[in-house]
Amino acid sequence: MSPVKVGLLGFGVVGGGTFKVLAQNAEEIARRAGRKIEVVAVGALNVDTVRELVGDNVLVTSDAYEVVRHPEVDIVVELIGGDTIARELVNEAIARGKHVVTANKALLAKHGNEIFAAAHDKGLMVAFEAAVAGGIPIVKAIREGLTANRIQWLAGIINGTTNYILSEMRFKGLSFNEALADAQRLGYAEADPTFDIEGVDAAHKLSLLASLAFGIPVQFSKVHIEGITGLAKEDIAHAERLGYRIKLLGITRRCDQGIELRVHPTLIPVERLLSSVEGAMNAVQVNGDMVGPTLYYGQGAGELPTASAVVADLVDVTRLLLADPGHRVPHLAFQPGAMADTPILSMDDVISSYYLRLRVDDRPGVLADLARVLANHQISIGSMFQEPHGPADADIIFLSHEAREGNVNRALEEIQALPFVKSHVTRLRVESLL
Amino acid sequence: MSPVKVGLLGFGVVGGGTFKVLAQNAEEIARRAGRKIEVVAVGALNVDTVRELVGDNVLVTSDAYEVVRHPEVDIVVELIGGDTIARELVNEAIARGKHVVTANKALLAKHGNEIFAAAHDKGLMVAFEAAVAGGIPIVKAIREGLTANRIQWLAGIINGTTNYILSEMRFKGLSFNEALADAQRLGYAEADPTFDIEGVDAAHKLSLLASLAFGIPVQFSKVHIEGITGLAKEDIAHAERLGYRIKLLGITRRCDQGIELRVHPTLIPVERLLSSVEGAMNAVQVNGDMVGPTLYYGQGAGELPTASAVVADLVDVTRLLLADPGHRVPHLAFQPGAMADTPILSMDDVISSYYLRLRVDDRPGVLADLARVLANHQISIGSMFQEPHGPADADIIFLSHEAREGNVNRALEEIQALPFVKSHVTRLRVESLL
Known part of the structure; x- marks a missing residue:
């Protein structure tokens, strides 16, 4: 021919x-x-x-x-x-x-x-x-390899620049800015890295994956996007202590009320394969109702x-x-x-676990007050630890059980206004990937 | 329609x-x-x-x-x-x-x-x-997703029964027979497990994968097959100490002289994603000349x-x-x-690193004699350790650099005949998967 x-x-x-x-x-x-x-x-x-x-x-x-x-x-x-x-x-x-x-x-x-x-x-x-x-044949895998399944959810490390930065922060204890500068020097990040580090590139890809998985139109404008610029190296260390690693994930999930569509830094258990994807590598986990978990790994750029x-x-x-x-x-x-016109969920309706970190006056009653606010909003605590910071302050780290994000947002507003809270409250989502 | x-x-x-x-x-x-x-x-x-x-x-x-x-x-x-x-x-x-x-x-x-x-x-x-x-769409990935590549090699955990047994041996310190009995009780192994534990099932699959990867006829009869029945729990512990895990891999690789086609227990570095594939899960790593390493993971049976x-x-x-x-x-x-009629290599021509374990009389000169035999056959040692066994014996574990398998076989024949060698010499292959 x-x-x-x-x-x-x-x-x-x-x-x-x-x-x-x-x-x-x-x-x-x-x-x-x-x-x-x-x-x-x-x-x-x-x-x-x-x-x-x-x-x-x-x-x-x-x-x-x-x-x-x-x-x-x-x-x-x-x-x-x-x-x-x-x-x-x-x-x-x-x-x-x-x-x-x-x-x-x-x-x-x-x-x-x-x-x-x-x-x-x-x-x-x-x-x-x-x-x-x-280079990962992920479009083909979803479109042709998993056609027998109702896809339940997928979660992916789909931006190599941010994964490289997060790996460097963890391995070398660097701050975000230090790791970004290294990534730029080595060609893993562009001179203007905004699209990568703010999660926009991952959101572009996620909106395509969601469409392939669920048979919905491509809806980039409805992706909830948070990048990694706000991540402190402390959070990476605290997460490690709790048995988690932080990855920028694109997540889309089918629930009763609609479809979740979100890109944000996420704590995932160290036992999961996704947590071992380091450097500029990409990987996508896709869970189907028949096949169970599957994962696809390779170089995402270059x-x-x-x-x-x-x-x-x-x-x-x-x-x-x-x-x-x-x-x-x-x-x-x-x-x-x-094609189906399944609604995309508002972030307020997403159910997740949460990692919270805040600095407080180190005095009696503080923990009780915090716990009361959380309980008032149906947020229960899975684990917690406290570290002294200087003579009079302490850092408190909570890991919550599953809660509605809207409830967490309202609780955080109240906590942020408490007189003994001395920092912005860092809030990261936690996914079990099970 | x-x-x-x-x-x-x-x-x-x-x-x-x-x-x-x-x-x-x-x-x-x-x-x-x-x-x-x-x-x-x-x-x-x-x-x-x-x-x-x-x-x-x-x-x-x-x-x-x-x-x-x-x-x-x-x-x-x-x-x-x-x-x-x-x-x-x-x-x-x-x-x-x-x-x-x-x-x-x-x-x-x-x-x-x-x-x-x-x-x-x-x-x-x-x-x-x-x-x-x-459930892993690996046939599709190779046949359609990686068509731009000359595939260089692939290595897979493609039998869930044996991977389950190896995971149990490692996590619980069980012997092969104990882990097999557990696997049978839980339905992960059949009443007659021969095809799985002897590597025959993996060889069936590998012969298909090799054909898809290299465009050669399906050649099951030419697969070199070793199962996991001879694995001692000591080997799993020693491997761990050296930074490796033991997996039953199907490996096929394109070399200058032909194509390697082999199923055997293999030491792989703990940093590799494949080494974290536990229980009855399957995974296949495929390296292409353009795409680099890719990996596909999921449930291999059920x-x-x-x-x-x-x-x-x-x-x-x-x-x-x-x-x-x-x-x-x-x-x-x-x-x-x-289709190409590329020859399948004889195992003697395969280049690999080797893990060797043997029991010897614990007396001066033993190590020197062993090292001389290995050196005579162009086998150089990467690392080595010795453990006392009882009052008069010692176990010696070698990790070699790359060597030709034919040379290793001849060296092992000589070593086996040395008067101070008191056990069958255990020989396992080591793959860097890079």
Whole structure:
């Protein structure tokens, strides 16, 4: 069979990696796909540099539309990122009847519903394995591997930068700022790390995973997002003492009243596999009602791991290129006509356990007053310890049993106003992952 | 669309589980597959019991051929096991143009090449996700998720019974026989546990994984197999002291001269995720040249986890039922015309590190003599410790650097013949998994 022809938009880290993987493993890939996969056009700003890398047989142009409109291109690979130009190009590619492969989580998290609908109308595929957890085939696992299950929940370490920072804080006892500076020096964090450390990138990915797991529209705007910038190294040490590690998790769970959708630092028991995922690695645990717990682990970013997912999508699309649209896997795991409009829960209605840390005057009656406020709001304490801080203060650390977050919020407001409370109360969520 | 019609062969643990999953999650499954999946016929010996469970709309018969020949059946699900009757039934199903889903690793390990070839000739699918690592979608991950990679090696805990026994030996300090008896009492091991504890079941699965990873024929007869029956609790304790845990691993690796294919108890560093896989859980680590290390974890056996994989295959087959055969994923990951006849290495040519334990007379010169024999065979020692045993004996434990197994075998023959050696020399392999 004749080669499948690919147009590449963007030749940065992942674009360059994709070209490299296709070239280097061309034979192995063709043995699997049944035909060659060939890059025929690249859209990139640094035309001369790229031309030198890809050779004379490939059209290199700074006009990305030239790639999208190229008559020979069967599949457009969008690796530009962001949701402005990339959105226009993807829409144009679909309008022109091209299949799309993309690693762009921001784009799909915000405009995925519209993009998938347009592709569906045209009988086209939009593949996005590389948009979530880099090289780990997690989209495929949920969409095709666990189809027998009602997924109950999933929880993932889906941002390598923050996991690297948290690992460094724990192993070396660094503060957040020190660990961030190290991560930037070593290339694990960008110069402007906001999207990573504030949890936005994880939320992009989580909104896609929730859609795949539950058959709901992509709803990035409804994700509750907390990043790791407020984490003190003390909290990491206290958590360790209690038998927990702190990870930035994306969590989505099906409950009676709706679906939880949240990204925040989370204490998880050291016995769980997820707690041993260190450095820039990613992992996602998915619990199905039939299969029980499953976990998927690998590199969540980087040139070649991300390109591995892009190229896997290219092989998938190649295998199904000429199949009629009815025989393809639906974009969001469920058939478009079978999507559900399950409500996303307000954070107030989420049930969790809580880690609380606060500094108080070290005098009699303080603990009794705190315990009374918590009890008044139906919050019961699982474990607790106190550490002196200087001559007159003490740090108190509580681990609660399960409670409604709305109750915890109201209790914390009251506690914060108590005269003997001398610090902001740190509140972190605890998940058993069982 | 009209429902897809399934004939079920066998209604034991997995067969019953498959029926249960299809019934209980019928709606969720149809939302994904785009049409209903319906069991119309069951072949089972206990006809009356099964009839009560499946209701009047399903044909229940003790003649399995009646199911295979049933004109309405689109997909035959073979859950009988073994390689006699099951083989005949699968061949008959293919001859009659039915797609097949099976959990039967013994059958595919021994007769997979012939079965896949027959199915290919007829344009039929034979899906076998449930044959390896139960509910974990590892077949799909390798066959479709990692297609961009030259797989370098994979190593898996792919037998839950032996992993449960090894976990119990470690946690409770039990001997192998004590842990096996516990496992049998609790249903984690069968009355005749031979296939599990001798590594045969793991070898069945490994031969399938190697084929998927490297594009080679299924070659069960060439797997080097050692089980866990010879493991002493002392070895587990010594390994722990050296920073390792002992797991029964199936390992396959691509080297310059060919492919390693081996199942044996293996020391792995405690820092590796695989070393934390406890109880009856399974996990497989797959390293690709582009993606790096990836790992897949979940329940490797049991009614519902295995049925989860069977039903995922049913959804896959349903999605592609009417697609032309050219647009399906090849059975063994690579196109039939692109399989390679890479040689399987003799164990003598495998390079590994080794753990050695032996009892000796506790007198001067012993260590020097041992070290000389090892050095003569190009085996160098990484670490070593000695423990007194009674008044006149000592146990010596060596951890070697990498060596050729053939050299180790010859060195061990010489050592075994030394006059001061008072025990059989225990030899275990050590893998860094890097």
